[in-house]
Amino acid sequence: MARTDNAPAVKYLKDYQAPDFSVDDLKLLFQIETGKTTVTATQKLTRTNAAAKTLRLDGEKMTLVSAKRDGKALVAGTDYTLDDTGLTILNADSMTLEIITVIEPEKNTALEGLYASGGNYCTQCEPEGFRKITYYLDRSDVMTTFTTRIEADKTACPVLLGNGN
Secondary structure (H helix, E strand, O other): OOOOOOOOOOOHHOOOOOEEEEEEEEEEEEEEEOOEHHHHHHHEEEEEOOOOOOOOEEOOOOOEEEEEEEEEEOOOOOEEEEEEEEEEEEOOOOEEEEEEEEEEEEEOOOOOOEEEEEOEEEEEEEOOOHHHHEEEEOOOOOOOEEEEEEEEOOOOOOOOOOOOO
C-alpha cells in the first residue's frame, strides 16, 4: 500500500539515536485571545553530545515571532533556519532559549497541540502533538519539568486549568 502524505513515518528501534540535547526545564506562558494564542516557551537546554553543532526543534503550523539565546535575539539565516517542520539553531551549545510563537487553536482541527472544542481550549500532545504549540525536541525520550501559566480574558475563559487532567 502506498504511503500518503498524512501517514505517520515508520520508526525502528535499530535506528534510534539519543538526542544531542537535554531539556533541563521548560516554562510556558499561554496568552489566549480570540483568534490567536501567543506562546512564550523558555527552555534551558544542555548539550549532551559534544560533536553536535546544531539543535533541531520540531514545530508545525505556527508563526515564529522571536527567538532568543541567553537573552540575545537570534537572526534568521545567521543564527537559525526555519522550515515547515521545525527550527534549527546553528552553532548550538548549552543555553537558555526563549521562543515566542503564535498559534490559532480555533482553526486547529487536527486535535493535536492546543485546539478549541465546544468553547474550551484543550491540549493533546502525545505522542508528537507538542510541536503544534512551540518549537521543541518533541520526542517521547525527552523528559523535563514543565511550568505552565495561562492568561486569558475572564469573561471568555472563566476557568483556567494548567498541568492537570
